[in-house]
Amino acid sequence: MQADLVVDTKGLACPMPIVRAKKALDTLEVGQVMEVLSTDKGSVNDFQAWVKQTKHELIKHEEENGVYKFYVKKV
Amino acid sequence: MKEKSTIVLFSGDLDKAIAAFIIANGAAAYDHEVTIFFTFWGLNALRKDEAIQTKKGLLEKAFGWMMPRGPKKLGLSKMNFGGLGPQMIKHVMKKHNALSLPQLIELAQEQGVKLVACTMTMDLLGLQQEELIDEIEYAGVAAYLGDASNGKVNLFI
Numbered sequence: 001m002q003a004d005l006v007v008d009t010k011g012l013a014c015p016m017p018i019v020r021a022k023k024a025l026d027t028l029e030v031g032q033v034m035e036v037l038s039t040d041k042g043s044v045n046d047f048q049a050w051v052k053q054t055k056h057e058l059i060k061h062e063e064e065n066g067v068y069k070f071y072v073k074k075v
Numbered sequence: 076m077k078e079k080s081t082i083v084l085f086s087g088d089l090d091k092a093i094a095a096f097i098i099a100n101g102a103a104a105y106d107h108e109v110t111i112f113f114t115f116w117g118l119n120a121l122r123k124d125e126a127i128q129t130k131k132g133l134l135e136k137a138f139g140w141m142m143p144r145g146p147k148k149l150g151l152s153k154m155n156f157g158g159l160g161p162q163m164i165k166h167v168m169k170k171h172n173a174l175s176l177p178q179l180i181e182l183a184q185e186q187g188v189k190l191v192a193c194t195m196t197m198d199l200l201g202l203q204q205e206e207l208i209d210e211i212e213y214a215g216v217a218a219y220l221g222d223a224s225n226g227k228v229n230l231f232i
Contacts, residue, residue, distance in 0.1 A: 011172050011174055012096065013171050013172050013173040014101075014173075015097050015100045015101040015104065015172065018101055018104040018105075019100055019101075019103070019104045019182065019186070021104070022104035022105075022106070048103070049103065053105055054105060054106055062146070066116075
């Protein structure tokens with residue numbers, strides 16, 4: 001999956017992954033996709049809730065060796 | 076129209092202030108308009124680190140000396156151990172890459188979180204505007220309720 005922007009929040013604790021993601025999302029155009037990397041164990045629930053509330057789209061998320069990847073499309 | 080969240084920070088405890096600022100920063104990332112209303116002991120989180128010369132009476136001065144001056148001086152609500160507890164928690168937070176309270180306050184201001192000091196309790200505790208950090212607002216209960224009545228998340232900490 002090709003993202004327009006990669007946001008690396010690996011190693012950062014709550015609430016930084018969401019804060020960084022929000023800042024990055026503000027720079028995107030509608031329809032663009034960002035990939036957020038996180039190692040925060042709460043981030044799966046966090047990102048699902050955040051994307052739903054802010055009315056963007058979580059295209060998919062996956063986990064690889066303890067790193068969570070979220071693909072968020074700006075709506 | 077943006078959604079609103081408000082927090083009343085009544086407590087002057089380090090752990091509670093950290094919780095308040097984490098929630099505030101999270102809400103800002105949710106694109107909410109966020110207000111933190113500081114009253115009573117919570118006002119100490121807004122104090123500048125350095126001593127500021129002000130004209131005030133002996134009782135107000137005594138309050139100023141007895142209360143923690145700024146976010147770096149706050150104690151823990153549990154396991155304070157005469158100031159050893161906060162040092163331990165700061166060490167652990169650093170280890171886990173969590174932001175410190177001064178960093179959380181800075182981030183909140185950067186994200187446009189509105190920080191409001193309660194003027195009535197400032198008078199009671201003898202705190203003056205010059206002693207508090209810059210770029211905050213000053214108001215009373217009506218202003219808080221104005222924000223809170225449109226808020227979906229309103230917390231008292």
